[in-house]
Amino acid sequence: MPITVLLVDDEPLVRAGLRAVLEAQPDIEVVGEAADGAAVIPLVRQLRPDVVAMDVRMPLLDGIEATRALLRTVDEPPRILVVTTFENDEYVYEALRAGADGFLLKRSRPAEIVHAVRLIAEGESLLFPASVRQLAAEYGEGGGNRAARAAMDRARLTEREGEVLRLMARGLSNAEIAARLVVGTETVKSHVSAVLAKLGARDRTQAVIAAYESGFVAPG
DSSP states (O other), rough: OEEEEEEEEEEEHHHHHHHHHHHHHHEEEEEESSSSSHHHOOOOOOOOEEEEEEOOOSSSSSSHHHHHHHHHHSSSSOEEEEEOOOOOHHHHHHHHTTTEEEEETTOOHHHHHHHHHHHHHHHOOSSHHHHHHHHHHHHGGGGGOOOOOHHHHHHHHHHHHHHHHHHHHTTHHHHHHHHHTTTTTHHHHHHHHHHHHHOOOHHHHHHHHHHHTTTTTTOO
């Protein structure tokens, strides 16, 4: 089955460019487009895409609020890939905190765009971990987020779960973590699932953001 994608951007040229790049791939299908975040929820309910590629800045409803609304109101929501002009942007970090699964620069090369969509759809690795770390260092309160610290304390991660979370923050995939820890991939998947459940995180991106904001992992 192809990875289905909904494009959300107020610039028609951006949508056209993304569509051309993605539809050139045999395993990706663009199923719809929207010019503003306000149209996301009804289109997601109608089209059920696997991934929403969404601009972070739009005139009526921006990508941050659209992400919050989507995750709050849609059962089994799609993966959300924020598409942005600027990498070091507080809007991008806020979108990740709101529940987006990763971000992509509009100037990215076609191969990077395709890789991002596939990686987000699979959900087994962190997209651009160095950039997420940089954003966390600038906007993540330096581990001083009390709510994040309290949530991490309540999670009571085991030593191995903490080790897995630190490796997740470095961007390692499940297979890479398994090789590093000399365990099976299924064992790593179980640890990742336990980490997400204990932290109340939707996916590994949110778990890593929580790790940075609580000070469990230093972004520097």
